[in-house]
Amino acid sequence: MIDPVNFGIKGLSEQEVLAARKTHGKNTLDYKQQHKFIDALKDILQEPMVLLLSIASGIYFLTGNIGDGIFLASAIVLVASISFYQESKSRNALEKLKNITQPKAKVIRDGELKEIQTHDLVIGDSVMVEEGTIIPADGVIIHSNDFSVNESLLTGESMAVFKDAQSEKNKCYTGTMVASGLAIATITAIGNATALGKIGKSLESIQEEKTPLELQIASFVKKMSIVGGITFLFVWGINYYNTLNLLESLLKALTLAMSILPEEIPVAFTTFMALGSWRLMKLGIVVKQIKTVESLGSATVICIDKTGTITQNKMSLVKLYLFKSDQIVPIPEKTNLLEEELITAAMWSSEPIPFDPMEIALHETYSKIIPVDERQAYKMVHEYPLGGKPPMMTHLFENQQGERIIAAKGAPEAFFPISNLKDTEKGKIQKAITILGDQGYRLLGVGTAKFIGTDYPETQQEFLFDFLGLVAFYDPPKKNIGAVLKEFDRAGITVKLITGDTATTASAIAKEVNFIGYEKGMTGTELMQLDDKQLQEKVKDIQVFSRMFPDAKLRIINALKANNEVVAMIGDGVNDGPALKAAHFGIAMGTKGTEIAKEAASLILVDDDLSKMIDSIAMGRKIYSNLKKAIQYIISIHIPIILTVFIPLALGWAFPNIFSPTHVILLELIMGPTCSIIYENEPLEKNTMLQKPRLLTTTFFNLKELLTSIIQGLAITVGTLSIYQYGIAQNFTEDTTRTMVFLVLIAANIFLTLINRSFYYSLYTTLKYKNNLVPLIIAITVVITASLLFIPPFTHFFQFSSLSFEQLFLSMLTGFISVIWFEIVKWNTRKKTNNTTI
Structure with missing residues (x-):
């Protein structure tokens, strides 16, 4: 590879960099002033549960119940602290993700080409940008090869603009994308002083769209809040009618409203998404939008490129x-x-400063084998970028004596119509293409031409070329690729190979790695001859797509989506951008991927390892499954709290106000961490990756799952109310009855947590799952409950009483029985699926 320094570019020294940074600051865009603490505090104060607690606390103070008022005020602080903790965990995860996704820039400093973070660029730096990268700062071009830029971000114009040092269009701007070629530019503006920085205020108004799951959860919480509001007014009205005591009736209504409000659900959703993204990042997968994490497990088709995905992208x-x-x-x-x-000729047809792996290999081979290196003697005078179908590119060089070299390379078939080749000669070339392609080699045809004068043809296809031959590159398959493809198959995910290589090369590599359906292929030309309906049928069976170009790739993605497939697309090049954007999940390579590909994608594989996609899909399925378990737990455990508060009140039982707001918030504080802490940390169940992907259109809960949670909640309610009536029948005091009912709920909570760790496998199996938080949270719950029962000040404050051994045992047994019945349901499910694993 030619050193940029040979072009007379030394760049800044370290002292000059420090001085420039001191004067102009960092290359970052800063607009909206974020007051994280104040914003988080505002959000917390607007939470319905905090508002209800504040009202209830105020009423206790007004009615002289200072102890209860202080307790609820303390609960507000505790709830706020938990919310702050959850928010900070989410924010820290996002900050780390932002640092990982921070793009890099190539810069020449002290005569060396270095890679640095874009925010470390300074005015005066010599930055190198190449095809597929995003320009990191405003600058003036001082050297370029076949350089064009998509400036639609600034101008709205989608067509790429060609630029070079000699023309009026010699400036490049932050945020625009390099469509082709390479350039070296001197930075003239950074951060807010750039063209993008000056219009950046508009970026603050962009609102993120909510995911389908987020909308479903928000809708569920909203409906529950409406039910809570209506019930609150109803109970307040009845109590006021009976007692004519405004504050007391308001307090009873608030108790019910607190029990109905499922405030844990949005907290669980945020926690699961943020921590899921953080876990994926530790695995080497960067998720650009954390809300899409749960959707990853729904992919049904993955479209992959050959180079750098199946192969190592180490061209030789x-x-x-x-x-x-x-x-x-x-x-x-x-x-x-x-x-x-x-x-x-192959070397001269490449860029003077190569960045494509094949061009680098050609330059390296030329350096090793050719006796006299003439690269410094010649200067590029004209070029034709990669274009045409099949594609090719042409470069024109000239030395000081006026001697000219015109060399081109591209798809071998591209030379057939523009060279003096007889049919027999084309047959020989085709035979060589087949022989080399069958061995899995990637092929380029090479030719030279002659031209006098400077009135160059408009297109490279107007030259008459002398065809010289083929250069064959080998890019070995990744060692683990066969196992990865098997894992996709086991997970019920179809893999399709989409490549720009010839059909023979694509098929040979596919066969080498045991790619399912390697014998079923189609070329880009054949594909474009089909209408949309025909293509929708073809993509069901065709597994290998060769000689693909951007439009063809995009049509494949759209055809798969039209077949109701959930499509993931893996790519790394500029021409993958449209398909990455169109797919449900665009996945870019972190090392070899272009910035354009990363910008279009929703995930980035940091080390280009396809096996990490298995991890990300497993993580997506795990997050979705665990979030569902958490929310089913929340529904199940809220039902007995609601009904235990409402039924005695509505039916006028002996102890109508068995629970006060103090008791309800105590239950919430004990049970709340279970859903978002224990369930988020649950491992992947062993049958999860053997199940078919779920459809994106699937609602979060189907009727059966929702009924399961409701029935579990009703069963616990039967247990609590049975103990309630037992206490009345035995003439127990109100405090003793309250204590036993409370204990039933706590015991049911503990056993429900354990049983609902799987809706398929038995408790015996799930107890072996590795989750260190399970024993910790249960131990904390037991210690708190024991403190309430056996430490007199606590017992007195919460209006509990000490229980006899029989009362204690009966309460715990009732809580156990009210949830353990579900093990029979799970056993029956396993029996139906002929699975003997327990």
Whole structure:
């Protein structure tokens, strides 16, 4: 590879960098002043539960119940602290994600090419940008090869604009994307002083769309809040009618409203998404939008590229096809004239500063094999970027003596109509293409042309080329790719290969890695001849798509989506951008991927390892499953609290106000952490990756799952109210009855937590799951409950009483029985699926 320093670019010294940074600051866009503490405090004070607690606390103070008022005020502080903790965990996870996704920039400093964070760029730096990257700061171009930029972010114009140092269009701007070529630019503006920075205020008004799951959860919470509000007014009205005591009746109504409000659900959702993203980041997967984490497990089709995904993207030039002698030869240590001519022409057809792996391999081979290096003697005078179908590119070089080199490379078929080739000669070339393609080599045709004058043709296809031969590159498959493909198959996910390579090369590599359906192929040309309906049928069976270009890739994605598939697309190049954007999940390679690909994608595989996609899909399924368990737990445990408060009140039982707001908030504080702490930390169940992906259109809860939670809640309610009536029948005091009912709820909570860790496997199996938080949270719950029962000040404050051994045992047994019946349901489910694992 040619050193940029050979172009006379030394860049800034470290002292100059420090001085520039001191004067102009960092290359960051800063607009909205964020007051994280104040914003978080505002959000917490607006939470319905905090408002209800505040009202109830105020009423206790007004009625002289100072102890209860202080307790509820303390509960507000505790709830706020938990919310702050959850919010800070989410924010820290997001900050770490932001640091990971911070793009890098190549800069020349002290005569060396270095890679740094974009925010470390300073005015005066010499930055190198190439195809697929996002320009990190405003600058003036001082060198370029075939350089064009998409400036739609600033201008709205989607067509790429060609730029070079000599023309009026010699400036590049932050945030715009390099569509082709390479350039070196001197930075003239950074941060808010850039063109993007000056219009950046508009970016603050962009609102994020909510995901389908987020909308479903918000709708559920809203409905529960409405039910709570209506019930609150109803109970307040009845109590006021009976007692004519405004504050007391308001307090009873608030008790019920607190029991109905499912404030844990949005907290659980946020916690699961943020921590899920953080866990994925530790695995080497960056999720750009944390709200999409739960959706990952629903992918039904994954479209993957060959180069860098199945293969290692370590291109090496391994063979040559010499057209003039009709020979296929390995790369020699010493070249003859024909070999030298082909390698030299292939190098001249590449960029002077190569960045594509194949061009780098050509430059390296030229450096090793060709005796006299002439690269410094020639200067590029004209170029034709990669284009046409099949694609090719052409470069024109000239030395001081006026000697000219015109060299082109591209798809071998691209040369057939623009070279003086007879049909027999085309047949020989086609035979060589088949032989090399069958061995999995990636092929480029190479040709040269002659032209006098400077009135160059408008297109490269107007030259008459002398076809010299083929250069064959080998990119070995990744060692783990076969196992990864098997894992996708086991998870019920179809994998489709979409590549720009020839059909023979694509099929050979697919066969080598045991790719399912490697024999079922289609080219881009064949694909474009089909209408949308025909393509929708074809994509069901075709697994290998070769000679693909951006429009063809996009049509494949859209056809799969039209078939109601949930599509993930993996890509790394500029031409993958549209397909990455169109797919449900665009996945970019972190190391070899272009910035354009990363910008279009919703996930980034940091180390380009496809096996991490298995991890991300498993994580997505786990998060979705565990979030569902948490919310089912919340529904189940809220029902007995609601009914235990409401039924005695509505039916006028002996102790109508068995629970006060103090008791309800105590239950909430004990039970609340279970859903978001224990369930978020649950491991992946062993049958999760053997299930078919769920459809994105699937509602969060189906009727059966919702009924399960409701029935579990009603069963616990039967237990609590049975103990309630037992206490009345035994002439127990109100405090003793309250204590026993409270204990039933606590015991049911503990056993429900354990039983609902799986809705399929038995308690015996789930107790073996590794989750260190389960024994910790249960131990804390037991200690708190024991303190309430056996430490007199606590017992007196909460209007409890000490229980006899029989009362204690009966309460715990009732709580156990009210949930353990579900083990029979799970056993019956396993029996139906002929699964003997317990």
